[in-house]
Amino acid sequence: MTALEVRDLTVEYAQAHGRPFRAVQNLSFDLRAGQTLALVGESGSGKSSVLKALSRLVRPAQGQILLGGREGVRGKEYRRAVQMVFQDPFASLNPSHTIDHHLRRPLLATGRARRGADADAAVAELLRQVNLTPAADVARKRPHELSGGQRQRVAIARALAPAPDVLLADEPVSMLDVSIRLEILNLLDDLKRDRRLALLYVTHDLATARHFSSEIMVMYRGEVVERGPSDEVILSPKHPYTQLLAAAAPSAGATREQVRDARAVRLAARAKRDAERREIVVGDGCRFRPRCPFAMDSCAQRPPEAQLSPASGTGTGHRALCWLYADGATAAPALPQQKAAS
Ligand code: SF4
Numbered sequence: 001m002t003a004l005e006v007r008d009l010t011v012e013y014a015q016a017h018g019r020p021f022r023a024v025q026n027l028s029f030d031l032r033a034g035q036t037l038a039l040v041g042e043s044g045s046g047k048s049s050v051l052k053a054l055s056r057l058v059r060p061a062q063g064q065i066l067l068g069g070r071e072g073v074r075g076k077e078y079r080r081a082v083q084m085v086f087q088d089p090f091a092s093l094n095p096s097h098t099i100d101h102h103l104r105r106p107l108l109a110t111g112r113a114r115r116g117a118d119a120d121a122a123v124a125e126l127l128r129q130v131n132l133t134p135a136a137d138v139a140r141k142r143p144h145e146l147s148g149g150q151r152q153r154v155a156i157a158r159a160l161a162p163a164p165d166v167l168l169a170d171e172p173v174s175m176l177d178v179s180i181r182l183e184i185l186n187l188l189d190d191l192k193r194d195r196r197l198a199l200l201y202v203t204h205d206l207a208t209a210r211h212f213s214s215e216i217m218v219m220y221r222g223e224v225v226e227r228g229p230s231d232e233v234i235l236s237p238k239h240p241y242t243q244l245l246a247a248a249a250p251s252a253g254a255t256r257e258q259v260r261d262a263r264a265v266r267l268a269a270r271a272k273r274d275a276e277r278r279e280i281v282v283g284d285g286c287r288f289r290p291r292c293p294f295a296m297d298s299c300a301q302r303p304p305e306a307q308l309s310p311a312s313g314t315g316t317g318h319r320a321l322c323w324l325y326a327d328g329a330t331a332a333p334a335l336p337q338q339k340a341a342s
Contacts, residue, residue, distance in 0.1 A: 002069065003165045003198035004031040004054075004082075009063035011049045011222075020061070023049035025222045027063070031166065036192060036199040038213035038230065040206060040245070046222040047202050051170050054200070055084050068165065080110050083159035085188075087171040089151035093143040099154050100139035103127070106161035126157040130187060149180040156187065166198045167191075174203070185212050206249050210234040218242045221287045228318030238320035238332050240292045247335055286323070293336050299323055 009027040012020035024046045031037050041047050052058040054065065056078060067073040067081055086092040093102055103123045107113040113122035124135035130153040132138045143151055152172065159167060169188060173181040189212055192199045203209050209216050209230065216233040218226040218241065226239040237243045285300040286292070292299065307325035324333070 001033050002030050003033045003067070004200075005064075005066040005069070006030075006054070007064040007066070009050070009053055009065070010061045011046075011053050011058060012061040022061075023222050024053065024060075027224060029217060029224075029227075031198040031200060033165065033196045033198050034193065035215070036189070036201050036213040038201045038203060038209035038216045039219060040203060040209050040216055041219035042204060042245075044221070045219040047219055048170070049222075050219075051084070051168055051200075051202060054166075054168055055082060076110075080162040081164055082166045082168065083162060083164040084168045084170060085152075085156055085159050085172045088175050089148055089155050090143075090175070092155050093151055093158075095143050097142065098139065099127075099141055099143070099146075102143075102154060102158050103139070103161055106158060110162040112161060112163055122161075126161060127154075129160065129191065130154070130157045132157070148176050149184060152176060152184055153187065156184075156191070160191065160195070163195075164197065166200070169199060169201050171203055172201075173208075174205075181208070188212070206234055206246055218245070223287065223321060225288065225321040226319065232318045236332070238318065238325065239288075239322050240294055240324075240332075240335075241288050242320075243332060243335055244291075286321075294324060294333055296323065 007028050009024055010022065011024040012022050014020050027050060029037065039047055039050065049058070053060045056074065064071055067078060073081070100123055103126050104113075104119050107119055107122050107126075108115065113119040123139055127133065127135040127138050132150060132153050138146075138150075138154075143154070146154065156172075167188075172188065173184050176184060185208055188199065188201075191197060201209065201213055210233075213230050216227065216230045217224045218233065218239065220241045226233060226237065226242045233242060234246060237246050285298075285302060286295070286304050289295045289299045304321050304323045304326075306319045306321050307323075
């Protein structure tokens with residue numbers, strides 16, 4: 001069952017001078033119950049604006065958001081059904097309230113529990129589900145008495161309190177110690193499966209995106225430039241931007257040379273990005289053109305259309321927004337560093 005459908009979502013922000021800044025352009029996707037969909041991109045790619053629109057913090061300039069197949073769901077009903085886990089567990093919990101207060105409040109506000117013993121039991125059950133025990137001890141504490149990982153577990157429990165259908169996870173482990181990131185991601189994965197949650201996992205980390213999602217969307221400057229099954233997108237990236245992201249993220253078992261190559265790619269990408277920021281006119285063509293090692297004349301003339309990558313050959317809908325595949329090409333060209341290394 002499709003929990004969330006997004007159609008042609010466009011988010012714009014007013015600017016003091018000139019046309020509004022378009023942060024997200026014509027984004028469409030479906031998110032099913034029990035599915036994790038990863039949204040990947042650097043800062044400035046539009047990921048946060050997507051989350052703001054999906055959590056109704058900004059009004060989209062155009063597009064539709066359907067919840068359980070229904071359009072126009074708003075207010076309390078929407079806020080119950082779509083919950084967010086924020087990036088910063090230190091800022092997302094009010095330090096003056098106990099953990100019990102943080103969890104009891106949404107339970108009572110959404111009618112998931114009645115005051116008294118019923119709410120006591122519901123708070124304890126939420127804490128048990130996020131593996132914070134003994135629940136009575138944890139419930140009495142305030143956020144500053146917990147570690148970062150424990151706070152993020154509380155934040156997850158709070159998001160679960162209204163029994164949502166959709167969970168938006170905004171870089172949920174990026175501010176935690178490396179040693180506990182996998183624990184938190186495994187917890188989210190278990191909860192998603194047990195509760196049939198639809199999980200949108202927003203991250204800049206390709207490795208965890210691959211591991212914890214069935215499908216990945218890669219965003220660049222407001223547009224999804226590549227999407228497809230997670231393994232295909234990571235192991236066989238088609239869009240040059242995804243290739244650069246993948247090349248800049250060496251695997252855990254990378255050799256010293258691979259790490260050095262990845263660092264060179266990162267530095268080259270940063271130089272390109274700086275140049276791109278200085279560029280006044282990108283024109284009407286591909287937005288990635290200033291950074292693209294494969295840019296052709298035609299890339300400057302009109303924006304690319306999404307092409308089904310013939311290389312996937314699986315009919316699974318691996319698509320890249322790139323003219324490289326317009327003529328039926330079957331393989332992504334090697335990045336300059338990869339060419340030099342081979
Ligand atoms: Fe590069 Fe052209 Fe593809 Fe854009 S359309 S990513 S500039 S090759």
